[in-house]
Amino acid sequence: MLQHFSYKPMFENTQLPGWTFSFFFKSVRYTGEYLPDGTIKWLGETPPEEENIKKMIHELMTFHVYD
Template identity: 70%
Template sequence: MLQHFSFKSLYENKQLPGWSVSFFYKQHRYTAEYESEGTIKWIGDTPADEESVKKMIHELMLFHVYD
């Protein structure tokens, strides 16, 4: 489970898609860029179980941004 999930727009013009996301997972802080088509680019470390973490990020972004 992701904890302390936060996101912010990459651009001053909030209408442009692209977000910076950060969260804690298994007591480690991760940051990434979430692009409009759903691509996730990790900044720094990549989680060992990357695919399950990506799924959780997609679900949170759909709920917070696209809903």
């Protein structure tokens, strides 16, 4: 489970899509970019169980951003 998930727009002009996000997984902090096409670009270390984590991030972003 992801803990302390947070995100913010990459650009001040909120009409330009793209977000940066961060979260903790197994007590390790991970950061990345969520691009408009749903692509996730990791900034730093790639988390274990990457595919499962990507699914969780997609669900959270869909709920928070596209709702």
